[in-house]
Amino acid sequence: MNYAFDFGWLLDYWPVLVKGIAVTLELTLVGGVLGVSLGVACAWARALGPGWLRPVVAAYVELIRNTPFLIQLFFIFFGLPALGVRMGELEAANLAMVINLGAYGCEIVRAGIQATPKGQFEAGASLGMSRIQTFWYVVLIPALQRIWPALSSQIVIVMLGSAAVSQIAAEDLTFAANFIQSRTFRAFETYFVATLIYLALAIALRQGLRGLGWTLFPKRTAR
Amino acid sequence: MNIRTFRRRSFLGLAAGALLAATQMPLPAAADALATIEASKVIRIAVPQDFPPFGTVGADMEPKGYDVDVAKLIAAKLGVKLELVPVTSANRIPYLQTNKVDLVISSLGKNPEREKVIDFSVAYAPFFNGVFGPADVAVKDAAGLAGKTVGVTRGAVEDLELTKIAPADTTIKRYEDNNGTISAFLSGQVDVIATGNVVAAAILARNPPKKPEIKFLIKNSPCFIGLNKNEPALLAKVDAIIGAAKKDGALDAISQKWLGAGLPADL
Numbered sequence: 001m002n003y004a005f006d007f008g009w010l011l012d013y014w015p016v017l018v019k020g021i022a023v024t025l026e027l028t029l030v031g032g033v034l035g036v037s038l039g040v041a042c043a044w045a046r047a048l049g050p051g052w053l054r055p056v057v058a059a060y061v062e063l064i065r066n067t068p069f070l071i072q073l074f075f076i077f078f079g080l081p082a083l084g085v086r087m088g089e090l091e092a093a094n095l096a097m098v099i100n101l102g103a104y105g106c107e108i109v110r111a112g113i114q115a116t117p118k119g120q121f122e123a124g125a126s127l128g129m130s131r132i133q134t135f136w137y138v139v140l141i142p143a144l145q146r147i148w149p150a151l152s153s154q155i156v157i158v159m160l161g162s163a164a165v166s167q168i169a170a171e172d173l174t175f176a177a178n179f180i181q182s183r184t185f186r187a188f189e190t191y192f193v194a195t196l197i198y199l200a201l202a203i204a205l206r207q208g209l210r211g212l213g214w215t216l217f218p219k220r221t222a223r
Numbered sequence: 224m225n226i227r228t229f230r231r232r233s234f235l236g237l238a239a240g241a242l243l244a245a246t247q248m249p250l251p252a253a254a255d256a257l258a259t260i261e262a263s264k265v266i267r268i269a270v271p272q273d274f275p276p277f278g279t280v281g282a283d284m285e286p287k288g289y290d291v292d293v294a295k296l297i298a299a300k301l302g303v304k305l306e307l308v309p310v311t312s313a314n315r316i317p318y319l320q321t322n323k324v325d326l327v328i329s330s331l332g333k334n335p336e337r338e339k340v341i342d343f344s345v346a347y348a349p350f351f352n353g354v355f356g357p358a359d360v361a362v363k364d365a366a367g368l369a370g371k372t373v374g375v376t377r378g379a380v381e382d383l384e385l386t387k388i389a390p391a392d393t394t395i396k397r398y399e400d401n402n403g404t405i406s407a408f409l410s411g412q413v414d415v416i417a418t419g420n421v422v423a424a425a426i427l428a429r430n431p432p433k434k435p436e437i438k439f440l441i442k443n444s445p446c447f448i449g450l451n452k453n454e455p456a457l458l459a460k461v462d463a464i465i466g467a468a469k470k471d472g473a474l475d476a477i478s479q480k481w482l483g484a485g486l487p488a489d490l
């Protein structure tokens with residue numbers, strides 16, 4: 001092997017990487033918060049919602065979970081303008097990630113809801129709680145606490161999957177790596193650095209979500 | 224390098240050249256190429272087979288494209304039979320040097336390195352990259368890109384050039400490949416694109432609602448016909464045929480057919 005490793009480009013290009021990290025984090029934050037909210041709403045609709053809403057949500061979940069994220073992204077960014085709906089690459093990326101996490105989150109949260117024994121609904125009602133109160137305190141919070149590790153994993157997957165948004169010229173970390181690679185032709189070094197950054201981001205995100213779980217569900221998760 | 228080693232090297236070079244020449248008959252410079260072509264009634268022309276719209280092989284296995292049409296034009300004007308020889312961009316000049324073909328019409332650009340080894344005719348095809356946009360976008364030069372969004376294929380020559388010349392408030396969107404750049408243009412995600420005239424022709428060929436028109440040139444490197452050195456008769460004849468075809472509109476028609484635009488005025 002006579003390849004001379006050269007990380008000198010980091011001196012010139014680190015602002016590009018920092019900007020890429022910022023965009024990836026922003027996409028993950030917006031996608032995570034809105035995506036989990038959408039997932040909870042859909043889980044409620046699918047498990048306990050009105051009869052007409054259930055097949056609609058089921059269709060959405062099946063559509064998103066059985067098509068590639070990249071195609072969903074291209075459809076939103078390149079396809080929708082034909083119908084007059086045009087949005088920038090960041091909006092399109094955010095929307096695609098929310099829609100995607102919403103569908104996966106829905107199934108994860110629904111699993112938690114369905115694991116709630118039926119007697120607990122009745123217990124809530126017998127305590128004089130309203131349907132909404134019962135859902136919130138008796139069903140949803142314990143369900144979220146139960147499925148929090150799975151949901152955290154899904155959020156990390158979405159963060160890593162956000163690499164695909166570089167394909168619509170959203171300037172995330174993967175875009176930054178591709179950009180630097182096309183300028184310096186230092187493929188090994190560039191993607192090596194990008195790999196390390198993604199690894200650090202994923203570990204940090206996982207730890208952060210674990211901490212968030214302890215904060216949100218203090219009683220039960222305090223072990 | 225001193226004189227002695229220089230002499231020795233040039234002697235070795237001559238000897239090697241003579242040896243090489245002896246194994247390759249007929250020699251390029253052995254006879255006047257034009258006379259040979261007229262005597263044998265056949266002209267052998269190297270054309271690309273993998274580079275649309277200049278040269279591709281159609282469903283009927285027949286070569287077609289801009290370069291193929293120019294080759295046909297030259298053969299017809301010379302009144303000889305045409306023998307098309309498919310080449311790649313890597314072997315097109317070696318094919319000429321080893322006298323496997325008489326002419327290379329293979330979207331060949333001119334540069335000093337090539338000029339050392341072969342001769343070039345007058346330019347016969349436009350090949351440039353620049354900024355393209357729909358008719359209603361008013362951009363005349365790089366400064367006109369201020370405040371505009373420009374799509375470009377990441378890492379391409381036009382990306383590197385555009386990054387240098389575009390004003391600071393131009394938004395450059397870099398796509399993974401030409402298809403991404405084309406899609407971004409057609410879906411209105413960018414105002415204009417920086418790309419090659421060949422890519423613009425590929426967009427025009429789909430007859431889209433938004434037609435890319437050239438706004439300004441970034442880099443111009445037209446195509447020339449390559450031929451062996453020391454063939455003044457053939458060179459003069461080819462130049463005359465191309466010159467006449469530019470005047471009578473034959474070349475313009477080929478350009479319209481394959482590139483979707485007429486010949487630029489400066490060609």
